Structures are given as C-alpha cells and as structure tokens.
Amino acid sequence: MELTTFWFLVIAFLWTGYFVLEGFDFGVGALLPVLSRGEGERRQMLATIGPVWDGNEVWLITAVGAMFAAFPAWYARLLSGFYLPLVMVLAGLIVRGVALEWRGKVEGRERALCDAGIVAGSVLTAFLWGAIFGNLLYGTMAATVLGGALSLTLAVVHGAVFVALKTTGPLRARARHTALAVSVAALPVAIVALPALPGAGAANAAWTSHPVLWLAALAAMIALASAVALIWRRREGWAFTATAASIVLVTGTLFGTLWREPLPGLTVAEAASGPYTLGVMTWIGLIALPFVLAYQGWTYWVFRRRVTA
Amino acid sequence: MDALDLARWQFGVTTVYHFLFVPLTIGLGIFVAGLQTAWHRTGKEHYLRLTKFFGKLFLINFAMGVVTGLVQEFQFGMNWSEYSTFVGDVFGAPLAMEALLAFFLESTFLGLWIFGWDRLPKRIHLACIWAATIGSNLSAYFILAANAWMKHPVGYEVVDGRARMTDLWAVLTNSTALAQVPHVIAASFVIAGGFVIAVSGYRITRERRMAADADATVPFTRAARGRVAARLTGDPAMWRSSLRAALVMTAIAGAVVAGSGDLSGQYLREQQPMKLAAAEGLRHDEKGAPFSPVPGIEVPNMLSLLAAHDPGAEVQGIDDIQRRYEQRFGPGDYVPNLPVVYWSFRVMTGFGLSTVGLSLLGLWLTRRRRPAPEWFARICLLALPLPTLAMIAGWLLSEIGRQPWTVQGELLTAASVSPGVSLSEVAISLAIFTALYGVLAIAEARLLVRYVKAGPEPVETPLEPRLPDDIDAQAARLAPTLMY
Numbered sequence: 033m034e035l036t037t038f039w040f041l042v043i044a045f046l047w048t049g050y051f052v053l054e055g056f057d058f059g060v061g062a063l064l065p066v067l068s069r070g071e072g073e074r075r076q077m078l079a080t081i082g083p084v085w086d087g088n089e090v091w092l093i094t095a096v097g098a099m100f101a102a103f104p105a106w107y108a109r110l111l112s113g114f115y116l117p118l119v120m121v122l123a124g125l126i127v128r129g130v131a132l133e134w135r136g137k138v139e140g141r142e143r144a145l146c147d148a149g150i151v152a153g154s155v156l157t158a159f160l161w162g163a164i165f166g167n168l169l170y171g172t173m174a175a176t177v178l179g180g181a182l183s184l185t186l187a188v189v190h191g192a193v194f195v196a197l198k199t200t201g202p203l204r205a206r207a208r209h210t211a212l213a214v215s216v217a218a219l220p221v222a223i224v225a226l227p228a229l230p231g232a233g234a235a236n237a238a239w240t241s242h243p244v245l246w247l248a249a250l251a252a253m254i255a256l257a258s259a260v261a262l263i264w265r266r267r268e269g270w271a272f273t274a275t276a277a278s279i280v281l282v283t284g285t286l287f288g289t290l291w292r293e294p295l296p297g298l299t300v301a302e303a304a305s306g307p308y309t310l311g312v313m314t315w316i317g318l319i320a321l322p323f324v325l326a327y328q329g330w331t332y333w334v335f336r337r338r339v340t341a
Numbered sequence: 342m343d344a345l346d347l348a349r350w351q352f353g354v355t356t357v358y359h360f361l362f363v364p365l366t367i368g369l370g371i372f373v374a375g376l377q378t379a380w381h382r383t384g385k386e387h388y389l390r391l392t393k394f395f396g397k398l399f400l401i402n403f404a405m406g407v408v409t410g411l412v413q414e415f416q417f418g419m420n421w422s423e424y425s426t427f428v429g430d431v432f433g434a435p436l437a438m439e440a441l442l443a444f445f446l447e448s449t450f451l452g453l454w455i456f457g458w459d460r461l462p463k464r465i466h467l468a469c470i471w472a473a474t475i476g477s478n479l480s481a482y483f484i485l486a487a488n489a490w491m492k493h494p495v496g497y498e499v500v501d502g503r504a505r506m507t508d509l510w511a512v513l514t515n516s517t518a519l520a521q522v523p524h525v526i527a528a529s530f531v532i533a534g535g536f537v538i539a540v541s542g543y544r545i546t547r548e549r550r551m552a553a554d555a556d557a558t559v560p561f562t563r564a565a566r567g568r569v570a571a572r573l574t575g576d577p578a579m580w581r582s583s584l585r586a587a588l589v590m591t592a593i594a595g596a597v598v599a600g601s602g603d604l605s606g607q608y609l610r611e612q613q614p615m616k617l618a619a620a621e622g623l624r625h626d627e628k629g630a631p632f633s634p635v636p637g638i639e640v641p642n643m644l645s646l647l648a649a650h651d652p653g654a655e656v657q658g659i660d661d662i663q664r665r666y667e668q669r670f671g672p673g674d675y676v677p678n679l680p681v682v683y684w685s686f687r688v689m690t691g692f693g694l695s696t697v698g699l700s701l702l703g704l705w706l707t708r709r710r711r712p713a714p715e716w717f718a719r720i721c722l723l724a725l726p727l728p729t730l731a732m733i734a735g736w737l738l739s740e741i742g743r744q745p746w747t748v749q750g751e752l753l754t755a756a757s758v759s760p761g762v763s764l765s766e767v768a769i770s771l772a773i774f775t776a777l778y779g780v781l782a783i784a785e786a787r788l789l790v791r792y793v794k795a796g797p798e799p800v801e802t803p804l805e806p807r808l809p810d811d812i813d814a815q816a817a818r819l820a821p822t823l824m825y
Contacts, residue, residue, distance in 0.1 A: 083452035086407065090444045096414055097437035104429020104503075111418025111425075112759035118415055119770040123777060126408040130781060133404030137397070137788060305430040306505040313434060317441065324445045331449055334460060 035310040036300050039102040042317060044287035046095035051161070051183075052190075052279045053088035057081040059191010061128060061154025062184075064147060067195060067210055072341055073203050074147065078132070079339045080198040085132060087328055089125070101313055103303040106294050113295070114164050121160050128153025158187040165286055166225075168295070182225045185218035186256075186282065190275040193259065197268040200338045208263055211271070215260045222253050222278070226285065245288045252281035345758045347767040348420040351774065353740075355412050357733055358778050362406035364732060367481055367526060368533025369399045370474030372590065376583075377467055387579035394797035395537065395583075400455065401788050405781065407448070412774065420767065424747050424757030431497045431506040432487050435513070439483035447476030481529070482522050489518035491748050492739075493612040504751070517612060520604040527597035528693070528732050534591030535696055535724035538703065540793050541584035542721020545713055547794075548577065577712070579797075584713060584721070588703045591724070595697030602690075603647070610648045613749060614657040615666075615675060616742035617648055619682040625658035635687065670750075677744040681737060688734035696728040 060081050068074040099107040111118060131149030138146065159180040166179020192211035196204050226249040259274035293299055304310065373396050380388035414436065417425045425432075450472035457466050496511030497504045506512065609617040617623075621644050623630055629652055632643030642652035649656070659676055666675040699720070707713050713721075743749060747757045 079456075083456040085452075086448040087445065087452055089407075089411075090440060090448050093411065093414055093444055094437070094440035096418075097433065097440040099433075100414075100418065100425065100429050101433030101437040104433055105426045107418045107429060107433070108422035108425035108759075111415060112420070112422035112762050115419055115759075115762050115766050116769065118419060119773055122412050122415060123773055125411055126777060126781075129408040130404050130784075133400060134784075134788065137401060137792070305433070306500070309430045309434055309506045309509075312506075312509045313437065316438060320441050324441065324449075328445065328449050331453055334453060334457065 035307060035314060036102075036304045038314065039098070039304070039310055040287070040291060040294075040300055043095060043098050043102065044284070046091055046098055047287065048280050048283040050088070050091035050095055051283050052276050053091055054085070055158075055187045055279050056191045056194040057085040057088055058154045058158035058187040059189070060195060061132075061150045061191075062158060062188050063191055063195065063207075063210060064151050064154075067192070067203060067206050069202070075136075076199055076203055076339050076341050077195060078135070078150075080195060082132075083335050084331060086129070087331065089129070098313075098317075102305055102310060103294070103300065104305060105298060106300075106303040109295050109298060110168075114167075117160055117164050117167075121157055121164075124153040124157040124160065126153075128157065154187075155184065159184040169286075169289060178221070178225045181221045182218075182282070185214060185221050186275070186279055188214045189218045189256070189259065190272075190279060193263055193268065193272045193275050196263065197272050198338055199340075201341050203341065204338075208266070208268075211263045212260065215256070215263075219253075219256055219260065222256055222282075226250075226252060226282070242288060242291075245285055248281050248285045248288060252278045252285060255281055342764075344762060344764045344767045345755060347764065347771055348758050348762075349754070351420060351767060351771045352416065354771070354778070355409065355416065355774055356740075357736060358782075359406070359409040359413055360732070360736060361729065362402050362409065363481070364529035364532040365399070365402045365536060366406045367474075367477050367529040368531075368590075368594075369395060369402070369536060370470070370477050371530070372533055372537060372587070373399050374467075374470045374474050375586070377470055381463065381467055387576055387582065390576075390797040391579060391583050394792075395540075397792055398536075398540070398789060401785060401792070403451070405785055409778070419770075420759055420762065421747070421757050422759035422761070424752065426503065427752050427757070428491075428504050428748060431490060431494075431504050431512060434506065434509060435483040435487040435490075439480050439487075443476045443480035443483060445476075447473050447480065449473075450476065478526060481526055482518075485522045485525055486513050486515060486518040489515045489521050491746075492743055493517040493608070494748055494751055499751070504748075517605075517608055520601050520608055523597055524601035524605055527594040527601065528728070528735065530594035531591050531598060531693070531696055532728045532732060534587045534594060534700065535728045537583055537587035538591065538700065538724035539722050541580045541587060542713070542718040542724070543793060544580045544796060545577065545584070545718040545721075546715070548580070548796075549715070549718075581707070581712070584703070585707060588700045588707070591700035592697060592704060595693070595700065598693060599697070606648050607650070610654075610656065613743065615659065615662050615677065616682065616738075618657055618659045618662060619677050619679055619742055620686040620738065621656075622679060622683050623656060623658045624660050626655060626661045627658060628655045629653050630656040673745070673753075675745060677742050682742045685734040685737040685741070689731045689738055692727045692731035692734070696724060696731065699724055699727070 060077060064074060064077060068077050096107070096111075099110075127149045131146040131153065135143055135146035135150070161180075162183025163176045163180030166182075167176040169175065169179075189211055192207050192214060195207035196211060199207065255274050255278035259271045259278065262268075262271035262274055291300065294303065373392055376388050376392040376395065379385070380392055417432075450469045453461065454466065454469040454473055457469060461469065490512055493515060494504070495515050496508035497506050499505070606617070621630070621632060623644065628645070629642045630644040630648075631639045631641045632647060633639045644656055645654040646652045648654070659679075663675050667673065703713070703717060703721070706717050745753050745755065747754045
C-alpha cells in the first residue's frame with residue numbers, strides 16, 4: 033500500500049475513533065438535564081464519562097496533528113476554510129472541558145453554570161462537526177443543517193445508550209426510554225442524509241466509482257435501526273455496539289467520499305508530506321498506537337462496573 | 342491594522358495565556374507525584390493531605406491547560422495556513438508525536454488517578470500520577486522541539502516551495518531544542534515551586550493568626566471548642582515540609598534555568614544574532630561588547646562574556662546584521678521590536694533571579710528546624726508573580742525576537758498568514774477568545790483562592806483509640822475528596 037493511502041486511512045481511523053468515543057460523551061453532556069432528576073443522578077451520569085472524556089478528546093488532537101504532519105495542505109486549507117465554525121467548536125470544547133472539570137469543585141449557582149456549560153458545549157460541538165463535514169461535501173445550507181442534525185442526533189442516541197449501559201436504577205430506565213424517543217428523530221435524519229451524500233459533484237463521482245460507499249451508508253442505517261431494536265429488547269451492550277457501528281460506518285462513508293480529493297481542487301497526493309516524513313511517522317505510529325489502545329482499553333476495563341446512584 | 346496584525350495578536354494572547362497554566366501542570370504534577378510517593382514511603386498522613394490538597398489545585402489548573410491547548414493546535418491551520426503548508430512536513434511530525442506519545446498518556450492516566458483512589462491497588466494508583474506527569478513533561482519536549490526548529494531549522498530541504506524533512510533525529514536533537522527544553526521545563530518547575538511557596542507561606546501566616554485568635558478567645562463551651570478545632574485543620578509541620586520541598590525544588594530548578602539559558606545565549610550568537618543584538622540594543626558589530634543591566638549602566642565586555650564566554654569575542658550589531666540580511670534575503674526590515682526585546686530580556690533575568698534569591702533566602706531562614714519568620718511567610722506570596730512574569734517575558738523575547746521570521750531565514754511572518762481569512766473573521770475570533778479567556782481567568786483565580794483559603798480536608802478523628810494507620814486505612818478516610 034502506498035504511504036499516502038495508509039496515512040489517509042490512519043486519519044480516517046483517528047477521526048472515527050474520536051466520533052465514536054467523544055460521541056457518547058457529547059450525548060451524555062447534551063442529555064444531562066433531560067435524563068437526571070436531582071444532583072445525585074447528575075453526578076451518577078457524569079461519573080460514567082468522568083474518567084475517560086479527556087482521553088477521548090485526545091483522539092481529536094491526534095487526528096488533527098496527524099493531518100498536519102501527513103497532509104499539511106489539507107490541514108491548512110480545511111482549518112482556514114472553516115474558520116468561524118472552528119472558532120465555535122473550540123469555544124464549545126473549552127467551555128465544556130472546564131465545566132466538566134470544575135463542576136464537582138463548586139456549589140449552588142456556580143454548579144448550575146457548569147451544568148449549562150456542559151450542555152451547551154456538548155450540543156454545539158456535536159452539531160458543528162456534522163455541519164462542517166456536510167458543508168464540506170456540498171456547500172449548501174441544507175446539507176450543513178442536515179449534517180449537523182445527523183451528528184447531533186447520532187451522538188445523543190449513542191450517549192443515551194451509553195448511560196443505559198453504564199448506570200443502574202431509574203436513570204438507566206429513563207436513558208433507555210430517551211434513546212428510543214430520540215431515535216425517532218435520528219433514524220429519519222440518517223435515512224434522508226446518508227443517501228443524499230453523493231449529491232454534489234466531487235462526492236457524486238466518488239460514489240459512482242466506488243459503489244461500496246452505498247453499501248456503507250446502507251449498513252450505517254441498518255446498524256442504527258438494529259440499535260433501536262436492541263435497546264427495545266434491553267440488550268444494552270449490543271445496542272451500544274450497534275450505535276458505535278453506525279458512527280463508524282457514517283464516518284467511513286464520509287472519508288470514503290473524501291478519498292482522492294479531500295478538499296475541492298486538492299488531491300491526497302498533492303496534500304501529502306514527503307515519503308521520508310510519512311515513513312518515519314508510520315514506524316512511530318505502528319509502535320505507539322498499540323500501547324495507546326491497550327492502556328486506554330484498560331481504563332475502560334477498570335471502570336467497567338455500572339455507576340450506582 | 343490588517344488580518345496579519347490581528348492574527349499575530351491572537352497568537353500572542355492565546356499562547357501567553359495557554360502558557361500560564363502549562364508550567365503549573367508540568368511542575369506541580371511532578372510535585373504532587375513526589376508527595377504521593379513520600380506518603381507511600383513513610384506512611385505519614387500529612388503527605389497524603391498535601392497530595393490531595395495540591396492535587397485539587399493541580400486539577401483546577403490542569404483543565405485550563407488542556408482546553409487552551411486545543412486552540413494552539415488549531416490556530417496554526419486557521420490563521421497561518423501558508424506557514425502550515427510550508428512547514429507541515431517537518432513541524433507537524435513533533436506535533437503528531439506529542440499527541441500520540443504524550444497527550445494520550447497524560448489524559449488517560451490522569452483520569453485513572455482522579456477516579457482510581459479506591460479502585461486501583463495503591464502502587465498502580467501511584468504509578469498513574471507518574472505516568473500522567475511524565476506525559477505532560479514529554480509533551481513539552483515535543484512542542485519545544487517544534488518551536489526550536491522555527492528558530493534554527495535543521496534536518497530539512499526546501500523542495501517546490503515546501504520544507505521537506507530529511508532527518509527526524511536532527512529535528513529532535515536540534516541544539517536549540519536541547520538548550521531550550523531544559524530551560525523551559527526547569528522554568529516550569531520554578532513556577533510550580535513558586536506556587537507552592539506562595540501557598541505554603543500564606544497557609545503558615547493564616548494558621549498562626551487563627552491559632553492566636555483561638556488562644557485569645559478561650560473557648561468555654563464544648564461547641565465553641567469544636568468550632569475552633571474545626572477551623573484549626575492546620576498543621577505547622579505539614580506546611581513547613583511543603584515549603585521546604587518547594588524551596589529546594591525552586592533553587593535547583595533555578596540553577597538549571599540559568600545554566601541552560603546561558604547555553605541558549607551561546608547558540609543565539611550563531612543562530613539568531615539579530616535577537617541577541619536586539620536584546621542588548623547593540624547597534625554595530627563590536628569586539629568586547631558591553632552589557633547594560635539597566636539603561637545607563639554599562640559593564641564593559643560583559644555581552645561578549647555572556648554570549649561567547651570570551652570577553653574579547655565579536656558580537657554582531659543590529660545595523661550591520663540588517664545590511665547583511667538585505668544582501669542575502671533582499672530588501673526589507675529585519676529588525677524586531679527593539680524596546681520589547683530589550684526589556685523582556687531584563688524582566689526575564691531580573692525576576693527569574695529574584696525568585697531564585699527568594700528561595701535561597703528561605704532555605705537559609707528555615708535551616709535546621711527553624712520556623713519561617715513572619716515577614717518571610719508574607720513575602721512568599723511574591724514567589725507566584727515573579728517567575729510567572731519572568732516566563733512571559735522569556736516567551737516575548739524568544740518569539741518577538743525572532744521576527745520578522747516565522748522560520749528563521751526561510752519564511753517571513755508576513756508570508757505565513759492565511760490568505761483567505763478576512764480581517765473581520767480574525768477580529769471575531771480574537772474577541773471571542775479574549776473574552777472567554779478573561780472570564781475563565783477570573784473564575785480559575787477565584788476557585789484557586791477559595792481552595793487555598795479552605796485548606797486541606799480535615800482528618801476525621803476516630804472515636805476509638807486505634808492502632809497506627811496503614812496507608813490503606815488513611816486513604817479510605819480521605820478517599821472521596823478528589824471525586825467529581
């Protein structure tokens with residue numbers, strides 16, 4: 033495999049990891065006032081993501097850092113092209129991160145302010161990522177809104193299923209109901225948004241030459257639909273696997289469409305760093321990534337038990 | 342005023358702000374890990390209380406370092422797309438390595454440390470804080486190696502108008518980086534040491550005053566005695582140990598800052614002569630160049646001695662370098678902002694050395710079990726602003742002194758900015774970040790002050806007389822304090 037292809041796959045993998053992992057913390061943050069009754073349950077909810085959300089966010093930092101190193105022109109044009117939306121993403125992540133870290137150390141009105149920050153930061157950022165990539169593919173307002181709605185609703189369903197999986201008591205029951213209720217919105221959005229992906233010029237060409245992308249989009253819808261069925265049957269672990277799979281498939285479809293021409297008028301080959309940089313970075317990545325995956329996996333294992341009220 | 346000026350302001354504001362929190366993350370992390378290790382080794386309860394107390398302050402600060410760091414990684418692409426395209430092949434590699442090798446380590450193990458007090462075996466839990474703080478220090482290395490490349494580009498060639506890396510090892514072992522990394526990391530230890538000195542000095546003063554108040558109002562009732570006892574969660578021996586440890590850390594780190602700073606000065610003479618000349622305001626090439634600690638006082642031959650360890654060595658002057666650069670790079674203004682560079686050098690060295698002086702004075706005053714004198718405990722508060730100002734000045738010297746280049750000799754700042762980003766876009770983002778950062782700075786300061794005033798969690802006194810604690814029992818009694 034060519035190194036540029038390999039690094040495009042690495043970057044797609046990192047973004048996918050980011051959306052799957054931070055996807056549920058966005059969902060948990062967005063649902064904070066919806067699911068919880070009282071301070072005890074709010075703590076219970078946030079304790080499900082407390083030990084892991086910061087590590088999840090490093091997937092974004094790594095994805096962007098890898099783009100900078102492997103495809104500088106892509107990194108530079110994408111980030112300067114989506115200037116104001118990214119300012120809002122950063123503001124959302126700042127407010128959310130600080131609020132998550134500080135809420136347990138303050139009380140009363142200040143804690144309420146932190147809760148508001150967690151909700152606003154999670155909703156805003158989860159929406160913006162989809163909006164940015166929707167806009168990148170089409171450049172129309174409808175696609176921007178639809179992309180944002182898709183990423184937000186997917187994150188919310190994913191987060192609700194995660195809360196159902198990681199808690200006990202009334203919170204768990206409420207999370208299950210909410211997951212079902214939100215999927216009433218998420219499923220139609222996915223059904224409208226995903227087949228519409230090949231609408232634009234460059235994207236259309238990618239889909240015509242790679243019919244597998246149709247398959248991936250269809251599989252994403254099926255995964256989401258089966259998540260709904262599984263949560264209905266109280267199979268929380270499998271339902272979470274299914275929502276994660278739908279996010280993987282949506283992100284996979286997105287990066288499959290971006291392959292060859294990640295930005296209009298810019299090919300992967302033009303954007304890429306030299307073979308030397310890609311070569312040494314490959315070695316470093318191959319050596320380091322298994323350790324990262326192992327110890328991050330270990331964290332999830334340490335905190336595998338359900339959080340009680 | 343154009344987009345370039347505002348983009349530079351944004352970079353300056355966000356970077357200086359980010360680096361107010363990062364040194365505390367780097368240095369205080371190690372300090373907390375050291376305290377927790379001391380607790381493991383000795384089983385003394387006050388080390389556990391200090392671990393939890395400084396651990397909480399560390400976490401309040403850590404959050405700010407992380408979230409403001411996101412802006413740093415994004416703004417290279419957002420505001421400086423021409424720069425990013427030119428340097429990404431070389432500069433992106435250490436950034437990607439920083440994320441992969443350092444940030445994952447830091448964030449994952451810190452999460453385990455915060456939430457693992459009652460879930461992990463004690464040794465593993467201790468290993469988590471060390472892994473996290475090693476991650477923080479490692480991240481400093483990678484980003485400083487990237488920054489050093491901008492000042493002294495090595496291990497690359499320019500092909501088709503883009504830098505191409507030819508030797509990663511050369512980039513990671515750049516002489517400039519090897520001088521700058523210990524300089525900045527040790528400076529971070531000085532700042533963290535200063536923070537602990539200030540907090541300990543404050544607690545010593547406050548607890549002495551509370552004890553005096555308690556003696557003055559003799560508590561007759563049991564309830565009043567209880568109230569006094571509750572307020573007196575203090576422990577003079579505990580604050581003495583944190584003060585002494587921080588004084589030692591600051592003094593040793595201060596020596597490393599001075600030594601590596603001297604080495605950086607030697608490299609400046611060869612690699613960035615304009616920055617060196619600007620720091621002294623030296624106009625013309627001169628053998629045996631003098632140095633003025635403050636304007637008006639001149640020490641003959643001192644600059645040559647500082648920059649080359651040779652009182653007769655030649656130091657290049659601003660006007661002569663300008664002339665040579667015009668011949669080499671074409672017409673242009675190659676002189677950085679002289680007053681800023683001149684004064685930031687003096688603030689950096691002056692305030693930095695005062696911090697070291699303060700720590701040496703403190704070590705002398707508290708030698709052999711002597712309690713810290715009242716006046717010294719009060720001036721301990723200076724140990725926070727002095728090194729912080731020195732560090733800000735150091736960054737201004739380093740980065741404004743490099744102007745007009747982003748990459749010395751290769752790429753001008755004016756040619757680095759994003760061509761497609763408008764003045765109003767940069768203005769909006771600068772306004773949003775400045776306002777957000779301002780509000781968060783006030784919130785963080787208030788939160789830190791509140792927790793310092795409250796002091797460490799009191800130790801619950803058991804009702805029954807009991808055997809001396811083992812560390813597990815101590816941990817169980819103090820467990821919930823670091824949870825969300």
